[in-house]
Amino acid sequence: xxxxxxxxxxxxxxxxxxxxxxxxxxxxxxxxxxxxxxxxxxxxxxxxxxxxxxxxxxxxxxxxxxxxxxxxxxxxxxxxxxxxxxxxxxxxxxxxxxxxxxxxxxxxxxxxxxxxxxxxxxxxxxxxxxxxxxxxxxxxxxxxxxxxxxxxxxxxxxxxxxxxxxxxxxxxxxxxxxxxxxxxxxxxxxxxxxxxxxxxxxxxxxxxxxxxxxxxxxxxxxxxxxxxxxxxxxxxxxxxxxxxxxxxxxxxxxxxxxxxxxxxxxxxxxxxxxxxxxxxxxxxxxxxxxxxxxxxxxxxxxxxxxxxxxxxxxxxxxxxxxxxxxxxxxxxxxxxxxxx
Amino acid sequence: xxxxxxxxxxxxxxxxxxxxxxxxxxxxxxxxxxxxxxxxxxxxxxxxxxxxxxxxxxxxxxxxxxxxxxxxxxxxxxxxxxxxxxxxxxxxxxxxxxxxxxxxxxxxxxxxxxxxxxxxxxxxxxxxxxxxxxxxxxxxxxxxxxxxxxxxxxxxxxxxxxxxxxxxxxxxxxxxxxxxxxxxxxxxxxxxxxxxxxxxxxxxxxxxxxxxxxxxxxxxxxxxxxxxxxxxxxxxxxxxxxxxxxxxxxxxxxxxxxxxxxxxxxxxxxxxxxxxxxxxxxxxxxxxxxxxxxxxxxxxxxxxxxx
Amino acid sequence: xxxxxxxxxxxxxxxxxxxxxxxxxxxxxxxxxxxxxxxxxxxxxxxxxxxxxxxxxxxxxxxxxxxxxxxxxxxxxxxxxxxxxxxxxxxxxxxxxxxxxxxxxxxxxxxxxxxxxxxxxxxxxxxxxxxxxxxxxxxxxxxxxxxxxxxxxxxxxxxxxxxxxxxxxxxxxxxxxxxxxxxxxxxxxxxxxxxxxxxxxxxxxxxxxxxxxxxxxxxxxxxxxxxxxxxxxxxxxxxxxxxxxxxxxxxxxxxxxxxxxxxxxxxxxxxxxxxxxxxxxxxxxxxxxxxxxxxxxxxxxxxxxxxxxxxxxxxxxxxxxxxxxxxxxxxxxxxxxxxxxxxxxxxxx
Numbered sequence: 001x002x003x004x005x006x007x008x009x010x011x012x013x014x015x016x017x018x019x020x021x022x023x024x025x026x027x028x029x030x031x032x033x034x035x036x037x038x039x040x041x042x043x044x045x046x047x048x049x050x051x052x053x054x055x056x057x058x059x060x061x062x063x064x065x066x067x068x069x070x071x072x073x074x075x076x077x078x079x080x081x082x083x084x085x086x087x088x089x090x091x092x093x094x095x096x097x098x099x100x101x102x103x104x105x106x107x108x109x110x111x112x113x114x115x116x117x118x119x120x121x122x123x124x125x126x127x128x129x130x131x132x133x134x135x136x137x138x139x140x141x142x143x144x145x146x147x148x149x150x151x152x153x154x155x156x157x158x159x160x161x162x163x164x165x166x167x168x169x170x171x172x173x174x175x176x177x178x179x180x181x182x183x184x185x186x187x188x189x190x191x192x193x194x195x196x197x198x199x200x201x202x203x204x205x206x207x208x209x210x211x212x213x214x215x216x217x218x219x220x221x222x223x224x225x226x227x228x229x230x231x232x233x234x235x236x237x238x239x240x241x242x243x244x245x246x247x248x249x250x251x252x253x254x255x256x257x258x259x260x261x262x263x264x265x266x267x268x269x270x271x272x273x274x275x276x277x278x279x280x281x282x283x284x285x286x287x288x289x290x291x292x293x294x295x296x297x298x299x300x301x302x303x304x305x306x307x308x309x310x311x312x313x314x315x316x317x318x319x320x321x322x323x324x325x326x327x328x329x330x331x332x333x334x335x336x337x338x339x340x
Numbered sequence: 341x342x343x344x345x346x347x348x349x350x351x352x353x354x355x356x357x358x359x360x361x362x363x364x365x366x367x368x369x370x371x372x373x374x375x376x377x378x379x380x381x382x383x384x385x386x387x388x389x390x391x392x393x394x395x396x397x398x399x400x401x402x403x404x405x406x407x408x409x410x411x412x413x414x415x416x417x418x419x420x421x422x423x424x425x426x427x428x429x430x431x432x433x434x435x436x437x438x439x440x441x442x443x444x445x446x447x448x449x450x451x452x453x454x455x456x457x458x459x460x461x462x463x464x465x466x467x468x469x470x471x472x473x474x475x476x477x478x479x480x481x482x483x484x485x486x487x488x489x490x491x492x493x494x495x496x497x498x499x500x501x502x503x504x505x506x507x508x509x510x511x512x513x514x515x516x517x518x519x520x521x522x523x524x525x526x527x528x529x530x531x532x533x534x535x536x537x538x539x540x541x542x543x544x545x546x547x548x549x550x551x552x553x554x555x556x557x558x559x560x561x562x563x564x565x566x567x568x569x570x571x572x573x574x575x576x577x578x579x580x581x582x583x584x585x586x587x588x589x590x591x592x593x594x595x596x597x598x599x600x601x602x603x604x605x606x607x608x609x610x611x612x613x614x615x616x617x618x619x620x621x622x623x624x625x626x627x628x629x630x631x632x633x634x635x636x637x638x639x640x641x642x643x644x645x646x647x
Numbered sequence: 648x649x650x651x652x653x654x655x656x657x658x659x660x661x662x663x664x665x666x667x668x669x670x671x672x673x674x675x676x677x678x679x680x681x682x683x684x685x686x687x688x689x690x691x692x693x694x695x696x697x698x699x700x701x702x703x704x705x706x707x708x709x710x711x712x713x714x715x716x717x718x719x720x721x722x723x724x725x726x727x728x729x730x731x732x733x734x735x736x737x738x739x740x741x742x743x744x745x746x747x748x749x750x751x752x753x754x755x756x757x758x759x760x761x762x763x764x765x766x767x768x769x770x771x772x773x774x775x776x777x778x779x780x781x782x783x784x785x786x787x788x789x790x791x792x793x794x795x796x797x798x799x800x801x802x803x804x805x806x807x808x809x810x811x812x813x814x815x816x817x818x819x820x821x822x823x824x825x826x827x828x829x830x831x832x833x834x835x836x837x838x839x840x841x842x843x844x845x846x847x848x849x850x851x852x853x854x855x856x857x858x859x860x861x862x863x864x865x866x867x868x869x870x871x872x873x874x875x876x877x878x879x880x881x882x883x884x885x886x887x888x889x890x891x892x893x894x895x896x897x898x899x900x901x902x903x904x905x906x907x908x909x910x911x912x913x914x915x916x917x918x919x920x921x922x923x924x925x926x927x928x929x930x931x932x933x934x935x936x937x938x939x940x941x942x943x944x945x946x947x948x949x950x951x952x953x954x955x956x957x958x959x960x961x962x963x964x965x966x967x968x969x970x971x972x973x974x975x976x977x978x979x980x981x982x983x984x985x986x987x988x989x990x991x992x993x994x995x996x
Contacts, residue, residue: 007949007968007970011945012970012971012972013972014974015943033494043664230443230444232443232446234397235505238402238431238434238435238436239458239508240431242423253448253449254447387835497922500922527689527690527860528861528901528904529904529919530689530922532918532919533920535916536918554834557906560906561916597838600841600861600866601866602862602863602865602905603866603986605986605990607863610867612838612839
């Protein structure tokens with residue numbers, strides 16, 4: 001430094017210290033972990049869109065009795081296989097016209113449907129309103145998903161925690177049991193259930209209850225194994241905390257991301273499982289609708305009346321895609337390292 | 341220090357094996373005996389895998405010892421059952437400070453809940469106001485701002501977190517604290533803060549410490565006596581000055597010769613002493629007092645020569 | 648001396664949700680051929696980010712906003728990824744802190760050591776393995792020939808770090824960057840690795856940039872030392888200048904807070920109060936001022952420039968201004984000054 005900066009002498013004085021406590025003051029705003037997660041989730045556009053769609057779908061299915069325009073199981077054979085029609089609006093595909101021998105014909109007029117009566121998504125081969133059936137079908141699918149989640153949480157989580165926490169022989173035994181369960185294909189479990197019980201929602205739910213929690217239990221166990229060596233858990237043990245309290249205060253809050261994310265992947269699996277069973281005819285019995293039975297019926301006449309399959313297929317796809325994307329979004333939101 | 345020479349902890353022939361009877365059996369602690377006087381700091385040094393951390397964890401009963409006795413104030417605590425009444429009493433008397441300031445605090449809990457965990461378990465300061473007062477007092481003791489008790493651990497720096505960990509241990513008012521490498525994860529300028537704090541608290545409350553570390557210069561400073569551990573055995577134990585001025589075991593010598601000194605001239609002159617592992621552990625070797633208060637893992641012949 | 652690397656006024660920002668972190672705030676230094684430069688600093692001081700900028704190994708949310716890094720006069724910051732690939736692991740190579748994660752557990756060590764040669768030099772597999780064996784011998788792996796086909800888990804921590812070093816030097820790099828290479832190791836192993844690095848430097852003449860927080864290690868290995876705090880250098884000079892004639896209060900604080908083996912147990916250790924500043928909002932003036940008991944009024948307002956202490960020795964503190972008040976450094980530092988005088992006498996005599 002050849003050219004010394006010109007500094008006035010009174011600035012070159014030792015600072016007289018004032019408040020020492022100030023040094024330890026934190027100046028960053030306080031943000032809890034969950035606030036942080038929410039912030040990251042909200043800033044993820046895909047997650048927000050999928051979350052909104054799912055909330056709407058869930059609301060509609062909860063309010064199904066109020067929203068569905070018709071009784072989903074009421075047959076009106078005279079109005080069978082009507083194409084979609086949306087009020088008097090003349091939107092192609094939703095105007096009640098359908099292709100018969102190369103001509104576009106107004107099917108509503110043909111069957112003498114009174115003016116003012118219309119089916120937004122058309123009707124099926126028994127004249128049942130498809131929209132109403134889809135709404136109720138979605139409701140049933142979501143109910144299955146809800147039960148699967150519940151089973152995950154009630155059986156899978158505690159099973160995994162106990163297995164991981166106790167370790168040793170208890171863990172070995174519990175893991176062998178899981179292996180036995182997961183080595184039996186789901187389908188066989190269902191068929192066994194059906195041969196004992198009757199086909200229907202009960203046997204589907206029981207099948208799910210028997211098999212669906214296994215993945216959750218495995219994930220929770222693996223994570224518990226890691227967590228139990230963490231020093232804050234050791235600290236709780238040296239303080240004399242009981243195992244139950246450690247699970248509630250330390251394990252579950254730190255497992256919550258794993259649990260929530262796994263749930264988001266359980267939901268589509270369960271929905272698809274139910275749809276699959278219903279599709280192959282061992283699921284929900286007639287006349288009740290589920291997305292699976294609707295697909296199965298629609299597929300029969302897909303070549304002539306494609307709308308009967310399109311609608312449930314789209315809804316099923318939307319639910320599956322949205323839950324999967326939301327699951328991804330949640331995984332990112334729970335991972336503090338994905339901050340950039 | 342330790343005027344009355346009352347022993348608060350006495351470890352007799354402690355063995356801690358893992359995976360017993362399996363191919364990968366580990367003798368983490370292999371027949372270790374020592375005692376700690378009330379009010380003193382015993383430093384326990386060794387390199388990774390020496391069993392120093394396991395020793396701390398066995399004494400505080402995070403593990404169930406394979407064999408041997410651990411006397412705490414005269415009572416054998418090596419076999420008391422987890423979650424029994426005796427265990428709960430013991431948990432209040434002995435506490436631990438951990439190594440990693442990032443892993444030792446539950447990230448989902450507020451500072452006040454972390455500190456009050458012990459208060460709740462042992463029914464200390466039960467009313468809400470009394471509780472908050474006690475937490476504030478503890479935070480103040482470790483030089484943290486009590487206003488921050490509703491914050492989460494990640495908002496604090498490493499040194500501050502370590503002090504929260506100390507406050508948690510102090511909450512139940514223990515007599516004996518095992519500090520398991522409490523400063524090795526901290527920056528140099530912060531290490532001194534934490535060590536000073538530990539010493540102040542020790543004086544104020546008459547605490548006894550078992551200070552586990554691999555940093556020998558800091559151990560020398562904080563300890564009254566030092567035990568050097570190698571491969572699951574204590575190879576030498578003596579007063580801090582004696583260990584540094586008159587090391588007898590060749591492993592201790594090699595360890596001392598490896599300490600980096602912040603002085604280039606000393607470093608230039610430094611010669612490393614290598615330790616030959618093969619000669620040190622035979623059937624003839626055992627832990628003996630070779631000079632008053634100076635214990636050495638050696639053969640009878642070696643002991644006689646020293647005497 | 649030949650300057651092979653010149654870092655000029657480097658500035659690096661990190662974009663985070665909370666805002667821009669000014670991690671490196673104008674760092675300049677150079678590296679001479681064959682020397683060891685130690686960069687010392689605490690966690691968050693920016694020492695690792697500085698060397699990662701040289702290697703262009705920064706995280707994706709980082710942004711080099713200013714400066715140049717000239718390697719033999721060529722600005723590395725202007726090089727494409729492809730051009731950097733030719734330099735990395737060949738001309739400039741790096742050793743990381745953790746030997747456990749720096750090695751690929753699924754690959755034999757022979758292959759891993761030979762890999763840089765296979766990438767950079769067009770030589771046969773056999774020749775590369777032969778060379779790998781030589782280098783493993785050089786870094787002190789016993790029976791290297793017989794162990795070429797072993798996997799990393801079959802080696803101890805210290806040996807793994809030796810293998811990591813072997814990979815880094817297999818192509819005789821001009822610059823070896825060692826980022827806390829001994830922090831994860833035991834003291835006795837640390838001493839061995841430092842001796843090894845010194846020995847290798849003599850044998851192959853490479854320049855070393857050694858990153859560490861441990862002043863003891865620095866004293867043993869460095870020719871020159873740069874002290875870093877809050878994204879800036881605060882003092883640099885020859886190793887004797889830094890240890891026996893330190894001028895910046897932060898350097899004083901660092902040296903003073905290390906217990907020496909003869910320190911009095913009844914006396915408090917000297918510590919630096921408080922914590923380093925948050926680089927989201929770097930303080931105006933000298934970043935160390937709030938923790939500095941020797942802070943001047945001007946420190947709170949204006950960043951101090953580098954004042955020349957002696958040839959090659961500079962410190963950024965207003966205390967060196969001719970008009971600044973004379974302060975008394977900590978006792979341990981004064982003892983170092985005495986040592987410095989003695990050294991000067993013996994050197995002259």
